[in-house]
Amino acid sequence: MVGTRGVLDEETGRTKFRLRTHAPSADLAPFVEYHWIVSWDLTEPFTQQVVPHPNVHLVFADEGALVHGVMRGRFTRRLVGRGQVLGVRFHPGGFRPWLGGRVADITDRTLSVSDWWGDAGTEKPVVDAADDAAMVAEAESVLLPRLPEPDPVVERVRELVGLVLGDLALTRVDQLAAVSGLSVRALQRLFNDYVGVGPKWVIRRHRMHEAAARADAGGPVDWAALATELGYSDQAHFTREFTAAIGMSPGRYRLRS
Incomplete structure (x- = not known):
């Protein structure tokens, strides 16, 4: 399954959540590797651990839209009840033109999109969209107006x-x-x-x-x-x-x- 390398105990994880990946639009492809969507519907909480890759992620979830710098330690996510998130996985180096500064400055850090762009409320149209295609379209509608110059x-x-x-x-x-x-x-x-x-x-x-x-x-x-x-x-x-x-x-x- 695409995108699962680094997901610890993947076989158990597959019984707890669904992971799908979607290619980015042509304009975003020089910067973005793929979009990923995780959804779950659980009767008991489940904690998943991931050993991250050298990629920055922009994640849209109910609790907010967050930019995760490269995490050098294990990343832990607790899944409760029913929900879904969409993540934008940037190519290694692909976030640098969006950030406008050294990516090492956000390593092991998480930034809210409102702190980064000065916007709030961008997460709801994404996670509330009707299906995967609509979620991806909503996420790209946030990114495309801010598309940086080619690097x-x-x-x-x-x-x-x-x-x-x-x-x-x-x-x-x-x-x-x-x-x-x-x-x-x-x-x-x-x-x-x-x-x-x-x-x-x-x-x-x-x-x-x-x-x-x-x-x-x-x-x-x-x-x-x-x-x-x-x-x-x-x-x-x-x-x-x-x-x-x-x-x-x-x-x-x-x-x-």
Whole structure:
């Protein structure tokens, strides 16, 4: 299912909520990866944890319209009763032209749209829309009047992040520097300005998403072999990083999944 990498214990989550994704309009596509909609109808509260990606999200919900910078820790959402939210997932680097400043300045922060744009009440037409298509149209009606000028650096940043996400063998920043033609220092400045986190964080987070996905896939996992494949110096190093990112050891998470 598209968009579920990073959703911990995805199999249980699928029984509690529905996740759909929708492509953005052509005008938004240079900046926005996709729109996502989550809906639920529960008799008992459910808490979902997510290990976030290097993306900024604009989320429309009953309680408000919020901009979430890149979250370096786990993100937790408690679902109660019946409801739905729509999120706009910006490409890595894609929010920089909208923000007009360093994306690192909003890392681990959440901003209300009223603080950002000076508008209030934009969330209700979105979450009250009749169906998915109407929700997406309402969200885009908020964004399109504020469309920024094209920024060629966004495409370059997307390419760099794509290199990381497309190659598990790329495990160090100096390797990314070599294939990109940029210095390590230039990569660090560029990522902090446009993505909100450094290239090392992006590499490490991609490895954690891959490890959790292997555990969620079912079947036995050779953790020592996986640690080597993902470029860790030893299994102990891998286990420490997995536990810090996921909240439990690899073996315990595998049993839970």
